[in-house]
Amino acid sequence: MKNREEVRTLFKTKKVPLTHQRLAVYEELSGRRDHPSAEALYESLRKAYPSLSLATVYKTLQTLHEMGMVARVDSPAAQARYDAIVETHHHAVCTACGRIEDLFDPRLDALPEPKAAGFVISGHSVHFHGLCAKCAKAPSTRTIKEK
Amino acid sequence: MKNREEVRTLFKTKKVPLTHQRLAVYEELSGRRDHPSAEALYESLRKAYPSLSLATVYKTLQTLHEMGMVARVDSPAAQARYDAIVETHHHAVCTACGRIEDLFDPRLDALPEPKAAGFVISGHSVHFHGLCAKCAKAPSTRTIKEK
DNA sequence: TCCTGTTTGATAGTTATTATCCACTGATAA
DNA sequence: TTATCAGTGGATAATAACTATCAAACAGGA
Ligand SMILES: [Mn+2]
Ligand SMILES: [Mn+2]
Ligand SMILES: [Zn+2]
Ligand SMILES: [Zn+2]
Numbered sequence: 036m037k038n039r040e041e042v043r044t045l046f047k048t049k050k051v052p053l054t055h056q057r058l059a060v061y062e063e064l065s066g067r068r069d070h071p072s073a074e075a076l077y078e079s080l081r082k083a084y085p086s087l088s089l090a091t092v093y094k095t096l097q098t099l100h101e102m103g104m105v106a107r108v109d110s111p112a113a114q115a116r117y118d119a120i121v122e123t124h125h126h127a128v129c130t131a132c133g134r135i136e137d138l139f140d141p142r143l144d145a146l147p148e149p150k151a152a153g154f155v156i157s158g159h160s161v162h163f164h165g166l167c168a169k170c171a172k173a174p175s176t177r178t179i180k181e182k
Numbered sequence: 183m184k185n186r187e188e189v190r191t192l193f194k195t196k197k198v199p200l201t202h203q204r205l206a207v208y209e210e211l212s213g214r215r216d217h218p219s220a221e222a223l224y225e226s227l228r229k230a231y232p233s234l235s236l237a238t239v240y241k242t243l244q245t246l247h248e249m250g251m252v253a254r255v256d257s258p259a260a261q262a263r264y265d266a267i268v269e270t271h272h273h274a275v276c277t278a279c280g281r282i283e284d285l286f287d288p289r290l291d292a293l294p295e296p297k298a299a300g301f302v303i304s305g306h307s308v309h310f311h312g313l314c315a316k317c318a319k320a321p322s323t324r325t326i327k328e329k
Numbered sequence: 330t331c332c333t334g335t336t337t338g339a340t341a342g343t344t345a346t347t348a349t350c351c352a353c354t355g356a357t358a359a
Numbered sequence: 360t361t362a363t364c365a366g367t368g369g370a371t372a373a374t375a376a377c378t379a380t381c382a383a384a385c386a387g388g389a
Contacts, residue, residue, distance in 0.1 A: 200386080220376085221376085237377090237378080260377085
């Protein structure tokens with residue numbers, strides 16, 4: 036959530052070229068609190084930038100994400116993963132290899148009820164992320180994704 | 183995590199036909215603790231059931247999910263959603279319309295460190311799910327998904 | 330065993346995302 | 360200011376995960 040000057044400085048510091056498109060995507064996203072999709076951003080932006088391409092929005096979001104300027108709300112996992120344990124429990128997800136380990140901890144089951152006006156909460160899930168034992172040990176042999 | 187007899191009874195109770203494929207998918211998933219994808223289950227199952235189709239695995243997982251017998255580990259969201267707020271915060275996700283609201287609550291930022299052997303945790307996120315104010319009010323006009 | 334609504338398997342279609350490719354541009358140096 | 364050029368953007372093809380379609384086979388009750 037940075038203003039235009041902070042953005043310019045950050046790009047300069049990180050030696051990443053700051054283009055009109057990158058600034059536009061970041062400022063549009065900054066102005067919204069509805070956690071838009073790439074497509075939704077594209078639809079808003081194309082009015083002011085008719086030549087903008089959807090692929091550019093995707094590439095820009097990825098760049099901004101790598102720079103630590105935007106976050107992805109849901110897990111970046113492309114594939115759904117299933118579990119025969121339907122009882123309440125939580126997960127540790129390895130960002131390098133995709134391994135998912137179970138966490139059974141009653142302290143995570145009872146979290147403070149959030150105060151989101153009018154929202155009727157039916158449950159919650161906690162995702163810890165980091166490196167699994169194997170990937171933490173491995174120097175750089177990143178698999179990125181396992182089936 | 184039910185045995186064969188419990189599964190038979192549950193299908194009978196819910197009046198859902200129990201096929202060989204449904205039993206096979208459920209038992210394969212029950213026997214694994216690696217949170218497999220549909221494709222991974224299919225790869226394991228096709229050895230014993232060479233005529234099994236991947237589409238059937240998808241349909242079966244959906245059926246089992248609706249019956250409350252399997253859980254999806256990650257959000258079923260098809261589209262990635264982005265956020266310019268990279269500071270630690272959490273989210274309430276409406277299961278009816280896809281709306282995502284921010285939750286700022288320091289009590290959710292400091293959760294008990296989970297004891298997953300060897301796992302190097304770098305962060306966590308909490309997803310509450312339920313119905314947003316609008317959808318909780320609306321009788322049944324479910325939008326299912328908004329862009 | 331027979332009957333009928335459901336499910337399966339094969340496959341085509343869809344959707345979100347990524348890769349490719351080349352003209353163009355932002356950042357630096359002259 | 361202009362020249363240079365690595366990196367970027369736009370157009371579009373390709374990919375990956377999933378979903379729809381539909382005829383044939385099946386499950387479960389009569
Ligand atoms: Mn689990
Ligand atoms: Mn947020
Ligand atoms: Zn790992
Ligand atoms: Zn809603």
